[in-house]
Amino acid sequence: xxxxxxxxxxxxxxxxxxxxxxxxxxxxxxxxxxxxxxxxxxxxxxxxxxxxxxxxxxxxxxxxxxxxxxxxxxxxxxxxxxxxxxxxxxxxxxxxxxxxxxxxxxxxxxxxxxxxxxxxxxxxxxxxxxxxxxxxxxxxxxxxxxxxxxxxxxxxxxxxxxxxxxxxxxxxxxxxxxxxxxxxxxxxxxxxxxxxxxxxxxxxxxxxxxxxxxxxxxxxxxxxxxxxxxxxxxxxxxxxxxxxxxxxxxxxxxxxxxxxxxxxxxxxxxxxxxxxxxxxxxxxxxxxxxxxxxxxxxxxxxxxxxxxxxxxxxxxxxxxxxxxxxxx
Amino acid sequence: xxxxxxxxxxxxxxxxxxxxxxxxxxxxxxxxxxxxxxxxxxxxxxxxxxxxxxxxxxxxxxxxxxxxxxxxxxxxxxxxxxxxxxxxxxxxxxxxxxxxxxxxxxxxxxxxxxxxxxxxxxxxxxxxxxxxxxxxxxxxxxxxxxxxxxxxxxxxxxxxxxxxxxxxxxxxxxxxxxxxxxxxxxxxxxxxxxxxxxxxxxxxxxxxxxxxxxxxxxxxxxxxxxxxxxxxxxxxxxxxxxxxxxxxxxxx
Ligand SMILES: Nc1ncnc2c1ncn2[C@@H]1O[C@H](COP(=O)(O)OP(=O)(O)O)[C@@H](O)[C@H]1O
Ligand SMILES: [Mg+2]
Numbered sequence: 001x002x003x004x005x006x007x008x009x010x011x012x013x014x015x016x017x018x019x020x021x022x023x024x025x026x027x028x029x030x031x032x033x034x035x036x037x038x039x040x041x042x043x044x045x046x047x048x049x050x051x052x053x054x055x056x057x058x059x060x061x062x063x064x065x066x067x068x069x070x071x072x073x074x075x076x077x078x079x080x081x082x083x084x085x086x087x088x089x090x091x092x093x094x095x096x097x098x099x100x101x102x103x104x105x106x107x108x109x110x111x112x113x114x115x116x117x118x119x120x121x122x123x124x125x126x127x128x129x130x131x132x133x134x135x136x137x138x139x140x141x142x143x144x145x146x147x148x149x150x151x152x153x154x155x156x157x158x159x160x161x162x163x164x165x166x167x168x169x170x171x172x173x174x175x176x177x178x179x180x181x182x183x184x185x186x187x188x189x190x191x192x193x194x195x196x197x198x199x200x201x202x203x204x205x206x207x208x209x210x211x212x213x214x215x216x217x218x219x220x221x222x223x224x225x226x227x228x229x230x231x232x233x234x235x236x237x238x239x240x241x242x243x244x245x246x247x248x249x250x251x252x253x254x255x256x257x258x259x260x261x262x263x264x265x266x267x268x269x270x271x272x273x274x275x276x277x278x279x280x281x282x283x284x285x286x287x288x289x290x291x292x293x294x295x296x297x298x299x300x301x302x303x304x305x306x307x308x309x310x311x312x313x314x315x316x317x318x319x320x321x322x323x324x325x326x327x328x
Numbered sequence: 329x330x331x332x333x334x335x336x337x338x339x340x341x342x343x344x345x346x347x348x349x350x351x352x353x354x355x356x357x358x359x360x361x362x363x364x365x366x367x368x369x370x371x372x373x374x375x376x377x378x379x380x381x382x383x384x385x386x387x388x389x390x391x392x393x394x395x396x397x398x399x400x401x402x403x404x405x406x407x408x409x410x411x412x413x414x415x416x417x418x419x420x421x422x423x424x425x426x427x428x429x430x431x432x433x434x435x436x437x438x439x440x441x442x443x444x445x446x447x448x449x450x451x452x453x454x455x456x457x458x459x460x461x462x463x464x465x466x467x468x469x470x471x472x473x474x475x476x477x478x479x480x481x482x483x484x485x486x487x488x489x490x491x492x493x494x495x496x497x498x499x500x501x502x503x504x505x506x507x508x509x510x511x512x513x514x515x516x517x518x519x520x521x522x523x524x525x526x527x528x529x530x531x532x533x534x535x536x537x538x539x540x541x542x543x544x545x546x547x548x549x550x551x552x553x554x555x556x557x558x559x560x561x562x563x564x565x566x567x568x569x570x571x572x573x574x575x576x577x578x579x580x
Contacts, residue, residue: 004441008458009421076415210434214426216416220378220409225480226402226430272416 016271016280023268023283030290031058038298052186056250057289059195061261063247065285066202067240068258069265069277073212074233074240076219078266079321080145081258086153087127087244088253093156094123096163099175113193120197120245127241132234146322153255186250194246201239201246205278208232212274251289254307256314261285263321329354330375330405330484330518335384337370337540344370345540348384352484352533357510358518359527361551362537363561368520369410371537372488375518376407388484402430406480410488410520412473414461420472421457424448427479447479450505466493474502478509485509487519491526499523503530528552528574536560552576 005013031054039046068081075085082088098119164172211232215222222229265281288310296306330352337345345367352358352375360368373379375386377393386393388405406427424447428440436444448457451471461469470493477485487506491499507530509515521527527534527548534551536543537560544556551557552574557565565578 004425004436004438004444006421006458009419073415078415213434214429216418217414217426221412221414221426223378223398224376224402224407224409225426226399228398272418272422 012270016269016276019268020276020280020283023280023287027061027283027286027290030287030294034290034294049185052188052191053293054290055191055195056186057293058286059191059198060247060250061286061289062202062282063198063243063285064254064258064289065261065265065281065283066205066278067243067247068262068285069274069281070205070212070236071240071258072262072266073216073274074236075145077145078263079259079318080149081262082240082244083253083255083258084146084153084318085149086156087241088248088255089153089156089160090127090130091119091123091245091248092253093160093163094126095119096160096167096175098122099171100163100167103171113189116190116193116197116246116249119249120242123245124238124241127244128234128237132237190249194249197242198246201243202278202282204239205236208235209274209278212236213272216272252305252307254310254314256318257285257288257310259321260310260314260317261288263317329389330516331387332371332375333384333386335371335374335386336382337367337374337379338382343540345374345381348537348540348542350535350542350545352516352518354389354516355510355514356516356532357507357530358516358533358535359531360518360520360535360537361522361524361527361560362543366537367540368537369488370540372407372486372518372520373409376405376486377401378407378409399430402480402482404482405484405486406477406482407485408473408477408487408490410492412469417460417462419458419460420453420464420475421448423461423472424453424475424479427476427481430480430482443481444479447475450478451475467495467498470494471498483514483516485515485517487517489520489522491521491523499526506530524552524557524576528576548574 034057035047035050035054064083068083071082071085072078072080164175167175211222211227214225214227215229215232217225219229261284262281265277265284268284269276269280271277289306292306292310296302296304296309300309332348332350335345335348335350336343348367348371350371360371362368370379374381375393377386377398380394388401391401391404393401421444424444425436425440427447428436428444432440448454451474453468453471453475456464456468456472461472464472470490474487474490477487490502490506494502503526506517506519510517510532521531531548533545534548535545536551536556543560544551552567554565554567557567557576557578561578563578565576568575568577
């Protein structure tokens with residue numbers, strides 16, 4: 001029944017759909033370029049390695065895109081994303097402490113898959129406890145939240161680096177390899193496990209997407225409309241934490257990637273509805289990680305990590321956003 | 329009937345509401361009046377489960393607000409808050425459609441679309457239906473939010489300062505419209521009003537609040553009097569009779 005929508009609205013919706021299609025095409029093109037261009041050496045070896053890398057980039061891009069848009073909505077702010085709030089630094093911290101407490105011997109007896117599951121579970125539990133408390137208490141003050149996030153990110157990072165200094169060199173090396181599944185090889189089992197976790201996470205979001213539309217009206221607005229606010233927010237935090245863990249396991253912590261991706265999605269899609277937003281943001285996530293990695297691997301010859309390239313651009317963008325918000 | 333009994337709320341040791349007993353009678357237009365900071369918005373917040381009271385309880389007919397499912401309350405009670413700021417960029421139509429959320433969970437039926445269109449027309453928002461809220465004047469925005477509340481189509485409606493930002497004509501129209509919702513559609517409406525004369529002219533029942541205490545509640549004849557109004561607002565008020573309407577005068 002189109003009667004409820006004006007011609008302008010229908011044009012806007014069509015535009016949103018077209019943009020999503022264009023983004024998906026762009027993502028596929030970038031993936032194809034990554035997979036097939038600039039092959040030197042053995043064709044079959046390169047194809048095999050790159051397929052795994054492409055898989056990792058897709059999973060990470062989707063995780064970052066989806067988790068960031070959802071997080072922005074439940075945080076009620078466009079400058080708060082999991083990266084800005086220190087979620088990925090938390091991932092590194094949790095892992096460091098696992099190695100610190102149990103030693104790398106225990107760590108090594110676990111299979112890659114078991115490790116990924118344990119990691120995701122530990123981080124999700126800890127993250128949800130921590131951030132739920134935070135949301136309850138400071139849910140009204142945006143700048144306080146931003147500050148807390150940045151301080152926590154720095155705190156987690158320095159705690160991790162402190163703990164890692166206390167590790168034996170062997171433990172340290174196995175931590176490094178466990179933390180950032182080396183992008184140059186990409187373990188197939190790990191990729192499979194992480195892909196499954198990501199898929200499950202995205203599937204878990206499907207039933208609450210319409211609720212998220214209403215949560216955009218804020219705590220009071222959502223409650224007035226009968227949305228089970230706390231249940232939906234806790235649920236989303238759970239999924240977001242799991243998605244951040246999978247993305248960080250594959251490409252390492254990239255603080256500002258989610259911020260750029262989610263805001264680009266909102267800007268390009270021009271809709272408040274989460275079904276298109278989440279899909280579009282996932283596509284933009286894939287486009288950015290793949291193009292970023294293309295630049296790093298093919299233009300910069302691996303001299304600069306992906307995180308640095310993205311954070312330079314993302315950091316400037318973040319500053320611009322904060323300045324604009326403060327001025328308003 | 330909405331019944332608040334023994335409602336108490338303190339913020340940082342400061343009592344904002346003390347043992348408040350208020351009845352909002354069914355099928356009537358009730359006005360809540362009182363000076364700034366009297367606790368009117370807090371009272372409405374508690375009545376609509378947005379704020380948790382320290383003590384006391386609230387029932388809407390047979391429904392205990394604290395225990396009822398949020399969803400069920402939303403189909404019975406709609407609320408306009410005093411401050412409405414949004415993170416999302418919504419058009420007027422987008423916003424009004426949210427009023428149907430308690431009924432259709434975002435999947436709008438033909439019926440929902442009809443109700444939304446009627447609410448938009450009712451508040452004279454048709455020329456702006458596709459404009460974004462940040463492209464509207466304060467009064468137009470206020471009307472958009474009221475349209476959303478009306479689209480929710482609940483038996484009970486609580487409106488915190490609905491006349492904010494509205495000009496004379498829109499204020500009068502709004503009060504007439506609310507009056508007709510009560511008279512012709514059996515709705516129960518309670519609203520916070522700053523202009524006691526609107527309360528005098530349109531309300532069936534007035535509750536006067538000051539410093540978190542109910543100073544008086546009753547029909548307009550009992551509340552719109554120099555004695556009660558002077559006590560509530562702490563200014564000298566005279567009440568004139570204009571063709572049977574009681575008009576409070578306090579301008580000089
Ligand atoms: N979240 C809060 N924290 C602390 N004090 C508050 C809060 N909300 C309201 N108050 C205080 O409670 C009193 C009543 O506020 P409110 O109910 O908004 O008054 P009204 O709507 O009658 O003008 C005011 O003194 C206000 O400062
Ligand atoms: Mg108020």
